[in-house]
Amino acid sequence: MTEETSNPIREAIKSAIDENPVLLFMKGTPEAPGCGFSARVSAILESLDQPFAAVDILPDPRIRQELSALSNWPTIPQLFVDGELVGGCDIVSEMYQSGELQQALGLEGSADEADQEPEAETVQSAPLSIENRL
Amino acid sequence: MTTTPQELKDRIEASIPGARAEVTGDGRHFNAIVSAPAFRGMSRIAQHRLIYDVFGTDVGEDIHALSIQTMPSEEP
Secondary structure, eight states: OOOSOOOHHHHHHHHHHOOSEEEEEESSSSBBBBSSHHHHHHHHHHHHOOOBBBETTOOOHHHHHHHHHHTEEEEEEEEEEEEEEEHHHHHHHHHHHHHHHHTTTOOOOGGGTTOOOOOSBBBOSSSGGGGGGG | OOOOHHHHHHHHHHHHHHEEEEEEESSSSSEEEEEEGTTTTTOOOHHHHHHHHHHHHGBBBBBBBEEEEEEEEOOO
């Protein structure tokens, strides 16, 4: 184990997870995903009209290293809800199909509200650029 | 050196007691369907971690992508 007391990338990742109720670490952005798995999770959240924050891990390889070390999860994407890792593409897809994801997001009633206007901007711009904090 | 689906299957079944795995893949991207008694009572996250742990840092390297589906099975 290396010294982790002063690790700005890890600290930035931690605060992003703490500060954003629904946070997706992905390759690329929701608008321009860099990988099919990231694209799928991002599309699922958008289809639920779920606002979420997204962090692109591609700009600096250390983001992914630190994230995986922190979450004990080797792959990208990673979806966090209320500070907890929900899963990657497989788990999120499975949970979406079974309705568990909607439950975890507190959206159970959303099927009844299908006629609500979905036009609102649902994707927040990236709340942080971890690479800029170095 | 390429990795074969059979190799992944063998590693999963050797590492997780009682596990049965079906693995398909093209040498870089793999799909694994795994059942094991150990999964019972575990969250999905924990079940998938158990499988990722079999491969350690190979995931993301030789194993570019590993799609996992898990299901608990009865004790053999």
